Amino acid sequence: METVYRFKLIPSIRQAETMASWLGMLRGMVNYNLADRIDSYSQGFIQGNFCSLRFKAEACPLTCSVVRSASNGHPWKQNKPTLRRRKPKLDQPFNPRRSAYEMQSSGLPGLKQSRPWYQAVNADVLQQALRHLDTAFNQFFQGKSGFPQFKRRNDFNSFEFKPKTVKVNGNHIMLPTLGEMRFFKSRDIPNSWEIRTVTVTQKADGWYASLLLRDDSVPEKPKKAVAELQSVNGVDRGITKIAAMADGTVELNPHIGKRYQRRLGIRQRRLSRKKKGSANRAKVRQRVARLHQKIRRVRTDFQWKLARRIARSADLIGFEDLNIKGMKQRCKPKQDPQTGRYIQNGQTAKTALNKAISDASWYSLRVKTEHQARKLGNWVVDAPAHHSSQECSECHYISPGNRVGEKFICESCGHHEDADVDAAVVIADRARVKIGQPNLPMVSREVTPKPELTGCKESSLALVGEPGNRPGNPERTAATVQLSLFELVSGESPSISLCG
Ligand SMILES: [Zn+2]
Numbered sequence: 001m002e003t004v005y006r007f008k009l010i011p012s013i014r015q016a017e018t019m020a021s022w023l024g025m026l027r028g029m030v031n032y033n034l035a036d037r038i039d040s041y042s043q044g045f046i047q048g049n050f051c052s053l054r055f056k057a058e059a060c061p062l063t064c065s066v067v068r069s070a071s072n073g074h075p076w077k078q079n080k081p082t083l084r085r086r087k088p089k090l091d092q093p094f095n096p097r098r099s100a101y102e103m104q105s106s107g108l109p110g111l112k113q114s115r116p117w118y119q120a121v122n123a124d125v126l127q128q129a130l131r132h133l134d135t136a137f138n139q140f141f142q143g144k145s146g147f148p149q150f151k152r153r154n155d156f157n158s159f160e161f162k163p164k165t166v167k168v169n170g171n172h173i174m175l176p177t178l179g180e181m182r183f184f185k186s187r188d189i190p191n192s193w194e195i196r197t198v199t200v201t202q203k204a205d206g207w208y209a210s211l212l213l214r215d216d217s218v219p220e221k222p223k224k225a226v227a228e229l230q231s232v233n234g235v236d237r238g239i240t241k242i243a244a245m246a247d248g249t250v251e252l253n254p255h256i257g258k259r260y261q262r263r264l265g266i267r268q269r270r271l272s273r274k275k276k277g278s279a280n281r282a283k284v285r286q287r288v289a290r291l292h293q294k295i296r297r298v299r300t301d302f303q304w305k306l307a308r309r310i311a312r313s314a315d316l317i318g319f320e321d322l323n324i325k326g327m328k329q330r331c332k333p334k335q336d337p338q339t340g341r342y343i344q345n346g347q348t349a350k351t352a353l354n355k356a357i358s359d360a361s362w363y364s365l366r367v368k369t370e371h372q373a374r375k376l377g378n379w380v381v382d383a384p385a386h387h388s389s390q391e392c393s394e395c396h397y398i399s400p401g402n403r404v405g406e407k408f409i410c411e412s413c414g415h416h417e418d419a420d421v422d423a424a425v426v427i428a429d430r431a432r433v434k435i436g437q438p439n440l441p442m443v444s445r446e447v448t449p450k451p452e453l454t455g456c457k458e459s460s461l462a463l464v465g466e467p468g469n470r471p472g473n474p475e476r477t478a479a480t481v482q483l484s485l486f487e488l489v490s491g492e493s494p495s496i497s498l499c500g
Contacts, residue, residue: 001218002196005189009173009200009207010182018178019159019200019207022121026129027156029111029118033104033133034148036072073107074098101134122177128160128197158201166198166211173209175200183209192217204289224315224377226437233314233443234428235369236388236420237322237362239353243306244420246428247313247443251306256299257359264291303365304372311372311380314443318431319366320385320423328354383430393417393425 011019077096098106105127112118118126136148149155167174171185175198189195193213201208234246242253267288274281310317334345370380391398397412408419417425425442432440 073103163196231314234424236424307368321382
């Protein structure tokens with residue numbers, strides 16, 4: 001089994017400087033090799049593997065350097081069997097041509113010769129960066145991700161050590177080339193687990209190390225067999241209620257991004273008014289970055305807790321199959337048929353909705369739930385989403401008239417319920433049909449307890465310290481507004497924990 005532990009590092013000033021300089025050099029190297037791959041890739045379309053299209057002569061290092069995927073480094077392996085690193089596979093003939101990664105990696109000694117400062121970077125770290133580039137291309141060719149992009153200073157903030165090269169001793173970590181470094185040992189690493197790759201990341205508040213740990217003696221939790229499944233639960237994701245479940249529980253959306261929107265706006269405005277390149281600008285930039293980090297952490301924390309609760313609620317969890325990208329698309333421009341001038345198309349209102357959709361981060365909730373469910377052997381499936389909020393969960397009658405605001409009242413059989421909970425039951429039903437178990441029992445209903453208001457940390461009081469900011473009314477926080485709205489609409493009290 002594999003797992004990841006993350007620790008915060010305490011580098012010395014010199015170590016922090018070295019790591020920052022490595023990042024700069026690695027970014028330059030990766031971008032150079034990315035450009036090399038792009039050039040050779042597009043050239044490959046014109047020339048294929050041939051040196052000359054007229055004679056169909058294959059490219060060879062003596063006459064030309066054109067090889068598919070890369071042209072940096074050496075295209076041919078050294079043919080002496082003793083110099084082969086890997087044992088040749090029996091069923092495959094020895095291929096003397098290097099792969100794109102191998103070619104680029106073979107160019108590293110040349111790089112260190114022409115730019116001697118690259119000798120300061122750990123050799124494994126250089127190779128791992130190229131390997132990541134290779135993975136990025138492979139994933140693009142397999143259709144799993146987009147085309148690899150050039151990295152800017154902000155996008156490139158981590159490097160990786162190879163397996164078994166990093167050692168941990170007490171509260172010290174031994175990183176190759178960088179030397180011994182202290183770290184906050186927030187948890188113990190079990191003795192039997194082997195430290196594999198170690199990724200060092202720069203974040204707004206310092207450096208972190210992610211340790212990939214592996215222990216083959218600990219088996220992965222197997223996914224339950226279809227016959228073993230006992231119950232099914234459905235989740236309907238929304239804006240007001242981030243998750244309504246078939247068991248009757250409703251989780252309100254904490255609107256985390258919105259909660260910090262004002263503070264972020266103030267800081268970003270302050271940043272924009274600082275002179276470029278000044279020390280004050282650097283300071284405020286740091287504060288903006290720290291706030292972004294905080295928002296991310298609050299959201300992640302809320303989502304992990306919710307995901308864990310969803311994953312434990314039933315053996316099979318159904319999510320509606322949302323086309324989130326499509327939902328966030330811009331409205332089509334509208335033209336006046338007579339004058340040809342552009343008129344209102346509703347994009348202004350849509351922008352706010354799009355922002356709310358991004359803030360809710362539905363997709364990452366699904367990913368986190370799946371991660372938690374895997375630990376328990378539970379299933380997570382996507383069920384078709386069409387008309388899930390208009391379908392009656394009792395008699396399956398579909399009509400837009402079934403839904404009256406937040407309430408669901410079936411026009412055919414009179415069944416009534418919270419509209420989102422009803423949608424969740426429909427989704428759960430579709431999920432069990434999808435895996436071929438239409439008789440799987442629905443998860444039992446919970447009695448919704450009275451909400452407890454814990455009070456949100458983010459109130460206007462927190463903003464008093466910011467210059468140019470009036471103290472607001474601390475009693476009317478986002479949470480109370482949310483709750484009163486909800487009660488107004490639905491006329492009942494939901495089960496909530498607004499602050500996660
Ligand atoms: Zn009905």
